[in-house]
Amino acid sequence: MDIIHVQHPLSSIYTAEAEPCVLALGFFDGVHLGHQELINLAKWIAIQQDLKLAVMTFFPHPKQIIGNDQTPHTYITPLEQKAKIMQDLGVETLIVVNFDSAFAHLSPSGFIEDYLCGFKCKHAVAGFDFRYGHKGEGNMETLKIEGKRFFKVTEMNKFEIDHEKVSFTMLRNLIADGRFADIPSCLGTYFESQGTLNFKDNQHVLVTLSEAFLTPPPGVYLIEIQNEGNVHEGIGYQTMDRSFQESWHLHFNDSLPLEGKKIHIKWKSGSIKKSKRMTFMRAKSIAKVQAF
Incomplete structure (x- = not known):
């Protein structure tokens, strides 16, 4: 092209x-x-x-x-x-x-x-x-x-x-509400964004999302990435450091041999508002319930 x-x-x-x-x-x-x-x-x-x-x-x-x-x-x-x-x-x-x-x-x-x-x-x-x-x-x-x-x-x-106009405004509202499960019926696929890899340790990945993409609201999400032709599912949630820089923590069941600095993330679940005291294990248990 x-x-x-x-x-x-x-x-x-x-x-x-x-x-x-x-x-x-x-x-x-x-x-x-x-x-x-x-x-x-x-x-x-x-x-x-x-x-x-x-x-x-x-x-x-x-x-x-x-x-x-x-x-x-x-x-x-x-x-x-x-x-x-x-x-x-x-x-x-x-x-x-x-x-x-x-x-x-x-x-x-x-x-x-x-x-x-x-x-x-x-x-x-x-x-x-x-x-x-x-x-x-x-x-x-x-x-x-x-x-x-x-x-x-x-x-x-x-x-x-369903008698509703499919438009970018509809999609932007779904993303803003964290209603990712509803997006494929309008988009034909899951909403995807790109992240820059900041840190990787076994099953844990820390990324900063590209500012060009719409950003999901704070919450806990079921996510998916593709790496070397394989699909990996996990969960992601947002944190903010002392300088108010937003990062996303991604956790997977298996260790990922990620290459390079860029990864593409598919967002599959709805949003769950996360309190400041919510631990990762609590977030993980909620995400597992969503998977069923």
Whole structure:
């Protein structure tokens, strides 16, 4: 998969090399089941029309630029992980647009002419609530009207499970509540984050979670990691040192020959609020009860 990082104004270097494509549009944080259905729809159209399958996404999150909150945004799937999932879905070209103030002020018609036409979009695919251009003035209706001179447009309807829209907001709320057992029904897999290994001693691993990922709330969790092709289950809980640096303790039933400094953690259980006096043995016994 080719990954193209672009910044406004768009350079002709990129557009000169662009090939006619079906272009899926969206932010795609989480790449949940609704996102996957949209990308698979775009893939089907691309196959039918013998075109390249491309996805256009944006980074950082628009709210970080448009809103007043300058705090770095956290993600369900940071860009690197998002790209890996896109590749697994069969995306051939991933276009990452740097969402800065200049791009935020681009008119809806400018977005169509500069970016969609610039990348030789022949068929655009987006969700019913996709918005674009300055202050989000462009929507799916304007995309169909203004874009019909250049490309076709397919709008995907709301994706629901049990009459509730599947969205990154839903997923962020589930993560914030520690409801990890409910996430696979919306995400297609467990929520995963990345940690930096600080200390390892037999079955005990101490890690600092990447700040790019959403962080689970304090609690005791059933977790899973993969190492050298093997799956290891254990429990994890959060601590804070004297400098108020958050770390996570991970305990496993077997000793792990971990290599390198990075590990990927799948969070499988719900959250159990942990009192300051809760010992590890108490946490472990609770986690075992959850496993049944």
